[in-house]
Amino acid sequence: MAASIAKIPQPPAELERLPLVNNNRSLGWISNRVAGLAEGKAPIWWWLCFIPSVCFLGLLGFCLCYQISTGVGVWGNRHPVMWAWDIVNFVWWIGIGHAGTLISAILFLLRQRWRTGVNRAAEAMTIFAVMCAGIYPALHVGRMWYDWWLFPIPNQNSIWPQFRSPLMWDVFAVSTYFTVSVLFWYMGLIPDLAIMRDRAKSRIRQFAYGLFSLGWTGSNRHWSNYEKAYLILAGLSTPLVLSVHSIVSLDFAVSQLPGWHTTIFPPYFVAGAVFSGFGMVLTLLIPLRKMARLEDLITMRHIDLMCKVTLATGTIVGYAYAMEFFIAWYSGNPNERFHFMNRALGPYNWAWLFMVIPNVVVPQLFWFRKVRQNLLIVFIISIIVNVGMWFERFVIIVIGFHRDFLPSSWAYYKPTWVDVCTYLGTFGLFFTMFLLFMRFLPIIAISEVKGVTPQSDPHHPAGGAKHVEFEEEEAVV
Amino acid sequence: MNGQAKPYGMIAEYKTAADILHAAENVRDAGFSKWDVFTPFPVHGMDRAMGLKNSKVGWFAFLGGVTGYTTGMIMIWWMNAYDYPIVVGGKPMFSPHGAFPPSYELTILLGAFGSLFGMLFLNRLPRLHHPLLKNKRFSLVTHDRYFLVVECADPKYSETQTRELLEKAGSRHIEVVEDE
Secondary structure (H helix, E strand, O other): OHHHOOOOOOOOHHHOOOOOOHHHOOHHHHHHHHHHHOOOOOOHHHHHHHHHHHHHHHHHHHHHHHHHHHOHHHOOOEOOEOOOHHHHHHHHHHHHHHHHHHHHHHHHHOOOOOHHHHHHHHHHHHHHHHHHHHHHHHHHOOOHHHHHHHOOOOOOOOOOOOOOOHHHHHHHHHHHHHHHHHHHHHHHHHHHHHHHHHHOOOHHHHHHHHHHOOOOOOEHHHHHHHHHHHHHHHHHHHHHHHHHHHHHHHHHHOOOOOOOOOOOHHHHHHHHHHHHHHHHHHHHHHHHHHHOOOOOOOOHHHHHHHHHHHHHHHHHHHHHHHHHHHHHHHOOOHHHHHHHHHHHHOOOHHHHHHHHHHHHHHHHHHHOHHHHOOHHHHHHHHHHHHHHHHHHHHHHHHHHHHOOOOHHHOOOOOOOHHHHHHHHHHHHHHHHHHHHHHHHOOOOOHHHHHHOOHHHOOOOOOOOOOOOOOOOOOOOO | OOOOOEEEEEEEEEOOHHHHHHHHHHHHHOOOOOEEEEOOOOOOOHHHHHOOOOOOHHHHHHHHHHHHHHHHHHHHHHHHHHHOOOOOOOOOOOOHHHHHHHHHHHHHHHHHHHHHHHHHHHOOOOOOOOHHHHOOHHHHHHOOOEEEEEEOOOOOOOHHHHHHHHHHOOOOEEEEEEEO
């Protein structure tokens, strides 16, 4: 075969684009490796992660029962700090979700082919993070059995939801976000569920995967509609992901509070959300690629690119922090000025430092290639980023409240054990869902990764695989 | 079963994306109408090689989006300005600005449903039975093989000539699949 190809001088090695799948893996290998993770017995490390996660999920269950039966007075929220950990955690979890949609939608529209290696896991992360986030506003209303009043359903008082409030916009934004994320995720899963179906040995697996793959055959007449639908969903999800955190930020920005009432909030929140989301994707995928031996599919190039996105969004966030201070001074509004001086020098200035250093200073290390190539450092930075983003929401919300217009009501907010345990419990929910996802579904979009391998390109004699022979690999189940 | 099996179509297996693309071009040029290509991933350029027209999914998404936006606007006006108006903070009973964010979200929501269900409708999915899915060899289509299938119902179908055409395009494995 090689003899029939004309000799073409190879470009120098440093100009070659790094491959998206290392070691010239064959299509069959990709199926076997990824689908194999959801087959057979669970490895020990999976159980070692799963059991503690379920324990924390139990803690969440206990905390929810306790605070619903007792009332949300068990939280640390006291006048004047009426929003605290509940809304901090809501915004934090929602923000984490943003990387999934950014990777699946925006990077798709920008034709970033590397997204295929990480989009499935990131979309799953989005869905589970939004689930964790959804708990908080549902509880925050106080009497959560009235939560259905948030939806435009006729109730016994004949009063409709009040759509002039941004909190109502938020209900629509978050529930749409969750639904569309699930749709997008499921649609991407259909061809991969068909792979699982064709590999399934037991009756139950054949039935379950067969049912959810909807009879997918890989027909090109189907692919044609499928790809168009996927493109449209990406096109719809892009304004969606930008709008969700914008609308979350309007919960703050539409109010009159100093530090909240600013026009920079929507873009600043979106950048921060993407920033923390990529932090979480890195936190999840760096151990996962090692434990599940996915180094050839989630390559160092993927890690490198995600670090660069983190750096870019972190720098946008840093710009927004600086601009908030500038506007506080430039506006000449004494309340605004006081608020920002209070942020940096008030009793919560430790929280402010926990926001600025991890979000603005630490990600700057990603300018260095050596740092981006060191998995341990990237992993640690990714966690620091998420700590920093949690403190960003804490700073905005708690510092925004604790010294209000009446100095007589100034107070210092402290969380209670219920706040802390509920937050820890949401990690239990998140990781339990994620671990179950990786036991039953392919954590990498198999058919999409196949589409970015060199041999998938039909315009070359060996299917684009110009210089290399590919070892075929039989289906191993 | 019971010897009542009637042939469904001729199925030819190919090993590379390039082979299947050229085979598809040949079958298209031969003027077949009831045939299809099955691949583990969408092969670039295959729609043109098969002579497929642009997908109509966009219309479903568009209809969904329009429905979503008008539903949002009309619902909010009806609820807050007509059915039970309440003055809140001196704001107008209805303003297109305040009603925009929820309507925008509904546009996206119904547009997304439109594109997913439009895709499923155009593909006639979900489908719980397909003659090809009974074929052992065909299950490799989700692994690493490419298949071209010409249905027996095609007016141009002929046991010998179609086989020859598919073989000439480079297939090493051709068989006739039966429908139960």
